[in-house]
Amino acid sequence: MKVDFWQLSRDPVEKVVALIAQRVLDSGERLLVVSDSHEQREAISQGLWRAGPDSFLANGDASGPQPEAQPILLSEVPEPANKASHVIYADGNYREADGFDRTFLLFDDGTVEQARATWRSLDGAEIERAFFRQDGGKWVKVA
Template identity: 80%
Template sequence: MKVDFWQLSNDPVEKVVALIAQRVLDSGERLLVVSADPDQREAISRGLWNSGPESFLAHGDAAGAQPEAQPILLSDSPEPANRASHVIYADGAWRDAPGFARSFLLFDAATLEQARATWRSLDGTDDLERSFYRQDGGKWVKVA
């Protein structure tokens, strides 16, 4: 399993989710986006609608109709009704949910200490690859 830590500094969470979502869909996989904050999920939904000049990233809400049919599913819990292999924790809160091939923990200054604690808690986990990304002049760079 891979766990990527993405430190938000320049871009809002909805823009970063759209960036990652496009990459996941391009690889032929499905995505679950988790946030306990309904306002944040709404902002992410708008971001997925307006992710680019010619793009719309198809998505739906876990509480909506046919969540299993959604390539990108927005939810308040890490239950992949859409059979997602990738999950984004958009609210900075880690949830221990096995079964995902890749997890993305997005965090900002407000959730920095929580992200550091999560990084440390994953030390020594078998079959786990961790990476840390941050923005450098607007471009995402892997730093660990």
């Protein structure tokens, strides 16, 4: 399993989720986006629908109709009703969950200490970790 830590600075969470979501869908996989905040999930959903000038990233809420049919599912719990292989923790709160090939933990200044603690807690685990931050407008792997 891989866990990628993405430190938000310039771009809002909904823009970063859309960036990652597009890459996941382009690889033929499905995505689960998890946040405790209903308001944040709504903002992410709207951002996905307006992802590009000529495109949108179809998504739905886990409590809505046919969650299993959604290519991108938004939920407050890491349960992939859509059989997602990738999960984004958009609220900076890492959760232990099995069954995902890749996990993205998005964090900002308010959750940076929590992200550092999560990084340390994964020491020695059979998990490949990476750390990304923005440099100008481009995402750069720094660890």
